[in-house]
Amino acid sequence: MEKSDYFDFSPVRLFDKCTNGGLKAGELGLVTAKKGLGKTSILVQFGMDSLSQGKQLVHVSFDQHSSNVISWYESIFTETLKKKNVSNANELKNEMVRNRTILNFNQETFALGKVVNTLKALKDGGINVSAIVVDGVDLSKVSAEDMKSVKDFAVAEKLTVWFSSTAEGEALSDSVPAAMADDFAAVIHISPRQDGVYVSVLKCHDMPATTDILKLDAKTLLMTAK
Numbered sequence: 001m002e003k004s005d006y007f008d009f010s011p012v013r014l015f016d017k018c019t020n021g022g023l024k025a026g027e028l029g030l031v032t033a034k035k036g037l038g039k040t041s042i043l044v045q046f047g048m049d050s051l052s053q054g055k056q057l058v059h060v061s062f063d064q065h066s067s068n069v070i071s072w073y074e075s076i077f078t079e080t081l082k083k084k085n086v087s088n089a090n091e092l093k094n095e096m097v098r099n100r101t102i103l104n105f106n107q108e109t110f111a112l113g114k115v116v117n118t119l120k121a122l123k124d125g126g127i128n129v130s131a132i133v134v135d136g137v138d139l140s141k142v143s144a145e146d147m148k149s150v151k152d153f154a155v156a157e158k159l160t161v162w163f164s165s166t167a168e169g170e171a172l173s174d175s176v177p178a179a180m181a182d183d184f185a186a187v188i189h190i191s192p193r194q195d196g197v198y199v200s201v202l203k204c205h206d207m208p209a210t211t212d213i214l215k216l217d218a219k220t221l222l223m224t225a226k
Contacts, residue, residue: 001086003052003096009080011223012049018213019204023186025158028151032167032175033190037197039164040064041221042190043133044072046162048080050131051096058122058129059100060115062107063136069102079220101127107138113146116153123157132161139165144179151183172202172209190216199223 007013016022023029029046031039043059050057061069077093086092101122105115115134123129132154154161167175167189175187186204190197191212198212214223 001081001084001088001092003054003092006080006092006096007049007052009084010049010052011045011080014214014223014225015199018210019186019201020207022204023160023162025160026155027160027185028154028183029160029162029186029188030175030184031162031164031188031190034168034192035166037190037192038216038221039166039190040072040135041076041216042188042199042223043135043162043164044069044076045080045223046160047100047131047133048073048076048096050160051099055099055130056128057100057131057133058103058119058127060103060105060132060134061136062105062134062138064104066102066104069135073097073100075220076222079222082220101129107136107141111146112137112142113149116146116149119153129157130159132159134161134163137163137165139177139180142180144177147180147183170200170202175202198226 031042033039047057047059059069081089103118119129150161170189170191172187175189176184187202189200189202191200196218197216199214199216200211201213202209215226217224
């Protein structure tokens with residue numbers, strides 16, 4: 001199996017289909033939910049999808065140790081290919097994750113603007129960053145100026161950036177502060193229902209908001225069709 005095969009099997013293909021192509025280069029996306037519903041899982045699915053395209057991925061975590069992040073990637077990779085007959089799974093996984101860099105920060109002491117400076121330093125050091133996921137950011141502690149610096153970096157470098165953040169409500173205004181609403185091209189929210197956990201698109205380019213567009217598998221937390 002090649003990386004391109006993983007790309008074909010990726011749950012992100014379902015997301016792209018539902019959102020007319022998903023996030024584009026130079027754009028920011030946001031995944032929100034109450035705690036413990038699967039935000040990290042979706043971010044890692046986006047991360048693995050980028051790695052399957054040969055992109056250099058930086059995974060920034062504000063609330064998990066590197067060992068936990070690595071475990072998430074192991075799990076998502078394994079579950080995505082569990083029903084496939086793959087003889088070179090370990091070789092393929094190692095080939096993909098060697099393009100991944102994990103960074104851990106404490107948001108109490110390390111502002112988002114400094115993260116951008118770190119990403120610029122990585123690029124200057126020869127790591128051709130082309131996709132970023134930022135897990136566990138508290139948007140109430142992020143200034144509009146710092147978010148703009150991330151947006152400017154994404155546009156200048158033509159890369160995608162997916163964030164995750166905790167949000168209790170299901171409206172767009174519950175997920176994104178008004179001052180940052182225009183910075184995100186896509187916002188998706190995870191919500192529990194009586195028959196499972198669903199993904200709603202609160203915003204994605206010009207498409208109308210769509211409730212419960214995808215479902216999270218109860219065992220694997222992979223995005224699936226309803």
